[in-house]
Amino acid sequence: MTVVDQVSDWQKSAYIAGQAADARVNVELEAEGMTLNIGPQHPATHGTLRIVVRLDGEQVLWADPVPGYMHRGYEKLCEVRKYPQVTTLVNRIDWLGSFANEVPFILAAEQLMGIEAPPRAQYIRTVLFEMARLANITLFLGDMGVQLGAITPVFYAFRDREHVLNLIESATGGRFHPNFDRVGGLKDDLPKGWIAEAKEVMKRVRDFCDQMDTLLVGNDIFQTRTRGIGVVPSAVALDYGLSGANLRASGVDWDARRDDTTIAMAWKHADWKVWTHPDGDSFSRYWVRLQETRESTKIIDQLLDDLPAGPIMTKVPRIIKVPEGEAYVQTENPLGVMGYYVVSKGDLGPFRVKIRSASFNNISIAPWVLRGVYVPDVITILASLYFILGDIDR
């Protein structure tokens, strides 16, 4: 008499079902690999990006990022907004460097209308653009340490980013979402005493960069964990459309700020350098961003010194109607190349807006670059590629 004979039919079937489930689990365990979910809520993902990785022991067989947890449909919403209203939406794409999101859209609208902002507005735009870059990149410079177990740098980053945010707030009225750019110029001029204050803050940011140099870049653990990890050759980087520091860290010397001379911004009036690194690994991506932050402070200092006098708005009609046409304008945003393809039908609002956001391309390389790496390096590589979820999901 077996155990199974004494029990009821219901228990019997439950037992058999349990046996079958166990068998299935055993098959699963014997199979090669294990599936691991990273995210959607993971501190390394800067938002809600889920990454499904298939592991063989500690090694990644394949990785599949699953975006879309925060998709807001901006491209559709832009079609039912008027031109001045679009900036409110696009502010929220890369929320750490919001002002930089507005600029390419406004430039595209201005290009279609055939107008250009006056020189003073161009200078202030560029200064605020670079400030958005500082607010964005300083957080990366500290945050990269957190992913490697160094907690201190991120506190320094938050401390010094605060000064930059205060500057942005005192000029625009918004810490994170300035909504300050207008078709044809800017909403307001700079407040009194702002320039002197800005120069003080630039000194602080440069000090912060030096601190990161000594705290992280020179650190042995940091170097071991990042050098030679997540290498992206330049040809692959171009194939995937990697941009910004990710592209320059792979040795491609291309910066839209320097090379795209047609756009009406003031970078061409400042003396600064585009940094590249030949290695293409996590370390070089960090290093290039660190150098860029220093260059950014230099750009701001020089532009504030040479700030021309004059109006901050060109003459535009009270009701903005953009003539029929198409325009694509891209700028070098904190996260990489951001562009807007604007199609106008001569209406009050755009007919179609395609938003080319940097992080979308930057993170689409994840399946390629994560193949074969170890689990702890997944986090390092993702952190060094540096994405903002709003910039992927739009």
Added chain:
Amino acid sequence: MSDTPTETEDAPDAPDAPEAAVEEEVAAVESDPAREAVLAQLTSAFGEAVLASHIAKGDLWVRVANDKWADIVGFCKETLGFRFFSFLAGLDWLNNTNLSGEKLWDADAEATEPLPMVAGYAGGDTRFQVMCRLHNVETNIGITLKVDLADEAPSVPTITEVFAGADWHERETWEMYGFLFDGHAGLRHLYLPGAFEGFPLRKDFPLLAREIKPWPGLVDKEPMPGEDADEDEEVPAE
């Protein structure tokens, strides 16, 4: 489509240059030798497959034949040096009166007849198009390639063989427009949940928020004090 290379007649400032003879006229209107050289190379390599083109404001648009799409993108990358893949996206030229014109901004406005469908730069014969933006990082020239898609079962060859980065862009365009990319290894949803019905970026997809509630941004219908006087000269003639 591909057998009608010269039928497109754009506005006077949007000349087509499928043949070498027309290109000379382009040069007379606006001189942009770098982009004209790119266009000339494309035309000499693919001939009739280059349907139309447009050069203006330091930018280049080229519309190509559907069946040669992947070849031309590959040629741009390998031979012309457009190695930086910027983006790939869809276009829908349908005019939806609920999503354009006065009706969008003012619920009380008279509903107008839908305007005739007009494609943008470099023309177009069909409602749907796919565009792809490439950039040459050495010469710093950008190019927008466009391709027409059939109205029924729109499809175009995939370019993931040329640019691996096009994978996500094609997945996004597939779910937002319902375009098929022939040869794409896995057209899975990228943003939308798996059970989502419809193609949100098509012009006939209703935006529910606008259907149930008129545009809330239209609040200041009354002129502000002192604005009446100068309104006439500031507002452009409609």
